[in-house]
Amino acid sequence: MSAAENRYDEPRDPRQDRPLAGLFADLARESANLARSEIALAKAELTDKASEAAGGVAFIAVGGLVAFAGVLVLLAAAVLGLSNVLAPWLSALIVGVVVLAVGGILAYVGKNRLSPANLRPRRTMNTLDEDKRWAKSQLAR
DSSP: OOHHHHHHHSOOOGGGGSOHHHHHHHHHHHHHHHHHHHHHHHHHHHHHHHHHHHHHHHHHHHHHHHHHHHHHHHHHHHHHHHHOOSHHHHHHHHHHHHHHHHHHHHHHHHHHHTOHHHHSOHHHHHHHHHHHHHHHHHHHO
16 A cells, blocks of 8 residues: 555644644634634623622612611601601601611612622633633643
8 A cells, every 4th residue: 555545545634744833823813713712702701790780789879869768758757756646646657667778688689789799700710610620731742
């Protein structure tokens, strides 16, 4: 069997015929592509996390405003209670307590949405860990 017959019978990996400089150029290009992809993923994920944080801030702001309204109602209840010690102040007091409770719940939900665990870019960190493991396995060959 001649070398020419062997060339056509067996499939060959085209990378085996490439010079070492070409392989290093491919490595550099693919590494740059990988870095750009990781940066794009991190940007997308951080944008998503920023949107979640904005939602948490909105809940805190609304909760604060509702709680402030509750304080105003409680102040009105105190005024009514001092001026007229009958049922009108009691109803204002009940409304004030309910409004404060709703405001507290909204602020608590907003605070939980801003926890550091929710803001961590998990997918990006996972893919970076995978890339690190892959690179280590490639270097170990």
